[in-house]
Amino acid sequence: MIELDKFFKSPFTVDNVIFGFDEGDLKVLLIKRGEEPFKDEWALPGYFVNENEDLDSAAKRVLAELTGIKNVYLEQVNTFGAVDRHPLGRVITVAYYSLIKISDYNLHASSIAINAKWHSIAKLKYLAFDHFKILMACFQRLKNRVRERPVGFELLPPKFTLTQLQHLYEAILETNLDKRNFRKKILSMNLLLDLNEMQEGVAHRPARLYQFDKMKYEQFLAEGYVFDLSGSKNKSSKKKSKKSV
Amino acid sequence: MIELDKFFKSPFTVDNVIFGFDEGDLKVLLIKRGEEPFKDEWALPGYFVNENEDLDSAAKRVLAELTGIKNVYLEQVNTFGAVDRHPLGRVITVAYYSLIKISDYNLHASSIAINAKWHSIAKLKYLAFDHFKILMACFQRLKNRVRERPVGFELLPPKFTLTQLQHLYEAILETNLDKRNFRKKILSMNLLLDLNEMQEGVAHRPARLYQFDKMKYEQFLAEGYVFDLSGSKNKSSKKKSKKSV
DNA sequence: TCAAAAGTGTTCTTATTACACCCATGG
DNA sequence: CCATGGGTGTAATAAGAACACTTTTGA
Numbered sequence: 001m002i003e004l005d006k007f008f009k010s011p012f013t014v015d016n017v018i019f020g021f022d023e024g025d026l027k028v029l030l031i032k033r034g035e036e037p038f039k040d041e042w043a044l045p046g047y048f049v050n051e052n053e054d055l056d057s058a059a060k061r062v063l064a065e066l067t068g069i070k071n072v073y074l075e076q077v078n079t080f081g082a083v084d085r086h087p088l089g090r091v092i093t094v095a096y097y098s099l100i101k102i103s104d105y106n107l108h109a110s111s112i113a114i115n116a117k118w119h120s121i122a123k124l125k126y127l128a129f130d131h132f133k134i135l136m137a138c139f140q141r142l143k144n145r146v147r148e149r150p151v152g153f154e155l156l157p158p159k160f161t162l163t164q165l166q167h168l169y170e171a172i173l174e175t176n177l178d179k180r181n182f183r184k185k186i187l188s189m190n191l192l193l194d195l196n197e198m199q200e201g202v203a204h205r206p207a208r209l210y211q212f213d214k215m216k217y218e219q220f221l222a223e224g225y226v227f228d229l230s231g232s233k234n235k236s237s238k239k240k241s242k243k244s245v
Numbered sequence: 246m247i248e249l250d251k252f253f254k255s256p257f258t259v260d261n262v263i264f265g266f267d268e269g270d271l272k273v274l275l276i277k278r279g280e281e282p283f284k285d286e287w288a289l290p291g292y293f294v295n296e297n298e299d300l301d302s303a304a305k306r307v308l309a310e311l312t313g314i315k316n317v318y319l320e321q322v323n324t325f326g327a328v329d330r331h332p333l334g335r336v337i338t339v340a341y342y343s344l345i346k347i348s349d350y351n352l353h354a355s356s357i358a359i360n361a362k363w364h365s366i367a368k369l370k371y372l373a374f375d376h377f378k379i380l381m382a383c384f385q386r387l388k389n390r391v392r393e394r395p396v397g398f399e400l401l402p403p404k405f406t407l408t409q410l411q412h413l414y415e416a417i418l419e420t421n422l423d424k425r426n427f428r429k430k431i432l433s434m435n436l437l438l439d440l441n442e443m444q445e446g447v448a449h450r451p452a453r454l455y456q457f458d459k460m461k462y463e464q465f466l467a468e469g470y471v472f473d474l475s476g477s478k479n480k481s482s483k484k485k486s487k488k489s490v
Numbered sequence: 491t492c493a494a495a496a497g498t499g500t501t502c503t504t505a506t507t508a509c510a511c512c513c514a515t516g517g
Numbered sequence: 518c519c520a521t522g523g524g525t526g527t528a529a530t531a532a533g534a535a536c537a538c539t540t541t542t543g544a
Binding site: 004007008009010011036037048053054055076078081083086088089090091092094 | 249257293298339
């Protein structure tokens with residue numbers, strides 16, 4: 001029988017890339033570090049995993065302590081274990097991302113959150129540790145996920161307009177979509193519930209409000225449905241020589 | 246400044262799902278355990294990570310010690326850290342899969358390999374620890390990968406026939422493909438080099454041999470090419486109510 | 491001459507793309 | 518009455534799916 005104690009042991013952490021969507025922009029919740037190393041630099045919220053804690057639970061705990069939010073979309077992405085990734089010694093970190101509705105998040109709910117702030121992803125260039133690399137890995141995963149699963153709705157308020165939904169997809173996919181083609185496609189999936197309600201107080205024609213029909217999606221899933229959002233491209237989003245054969 | 250020593254530490258391992266393709270069947274290389282726990286059960290090859298070893302290096306080491314093969318396609322999939330996943334105490338494991346050409350692998354090359362054997366994935370139902378779950382996660386990842394990157398070629402000998410290639414895709418995707426549509430599609434990608442050589446010694450019309458043109462693929466990649474193998478389905482592969490919108 | 495796998499085109503159907511104007515509201 | 522974003526349909530093109538027979542070889 002092997003003896004576990006004879007092997008190298010390391011502390012390990014979870015880091016959580018918390019995505020939110022606001023003002024047409026994809027954002028990530030970062031914390032300004034209060035101590036060395038990387039004091040006063042922006043970093044991903046994360047913490048050491050406890051002895052009796054599963055990885056997913058640890059990631060949820062990090063999120064709940066920071067935002068007070070539970071019951072959230074959470075996905076493990078990758079584990080970063082470069083020997084020198086932490087200046088004080090070896091620390092392995094398991095990266096997660098989660099999707100929250102910014103409206104649910106109350107910045108002043110917790111004391112930890114005092115140094116937390118939403119940042120537009122597009123503008124970020126650097127983070128403490130290897131966190132920028134981690135962020136990019138999670139962003140890439142989200143990009144892929146959003147095409148094949150209806151996870152985008154996790155980022156929107158329960159009632160939303162089709163234009164909001166389109167802007168969300170455009171922000172995540174970093175592309176432009178054609179309005180008519182997008183609407184045609186998304187409505188043809190029959191996953192949106194038309195609430196027969198309208199926007200109020202906007203200085204233009206008010207838009208219809210929709211809700212994601214989770215029940216229907218789960219029913220479709222059971223029938224072998226494949227969510228697939230690929231089309232509805234816009235001329236201006238074309239890259240060089242796409243040859244999707 | 247934080248003190249790393251005050252946090253919980255755990256040993257951690259890498260497990261490597263080594264895929265191979267032989268006789269039209271997708272296989273995985275397993276080891277029969279020589280000691281408790283799970284003595285005499287089949288398990289994934291894996292081992293503890295050393296203090297000065299990156300995760301990828303550890304996964305490569307596991308593969309090299311077992312098969313003697315280096316320079317291999319390797320991808321990290323997920324990290325499994327359930328508190329009770331190892332009966333002797335907490336051990337976190339980072340799962341990788343690798344793709345090798347079975348012809349490159351010499352079973353008798355190393356002493357560890359004495360208890361190693363290729364198993365058809367389709368027939369497996371159980372493995373030691375949580376390794377069956379890990380295997381399934383890696384298989385699922387491979388399924389997704391193979392549609393969007395030309396990784397399948399890593400599993401074939403350098404020269405192969407179109408039928409071998411089709412059978413490989415069928416084994417990974419667990420579906421049937423239409424011969425004519427498959428050929429049309431794969432050839433239209435211009436990623437295969439026709440070697441103008443023929444199979445020899447087969448009891449039927451000999452097939453042309455092809456080679457994957459890696460140079461061309463990398464050139465296409467740089468131009469924004471998107472590898473996408475979706476079509477060429479066969480009637481008999483149709484599932485219930487596919488609604489790919 | 492038989493068995494076994496190689497090789498090959500066309501038609502139908504479905505999905506994707508491109509594109510421009512009128513509508514409803516608040517200020 | 519103006520600015521702002523909401524809402525709508527059609528035609529052209531491209532991709533996917535269905536389908537059957539002839540060829541070449543070794544045994």
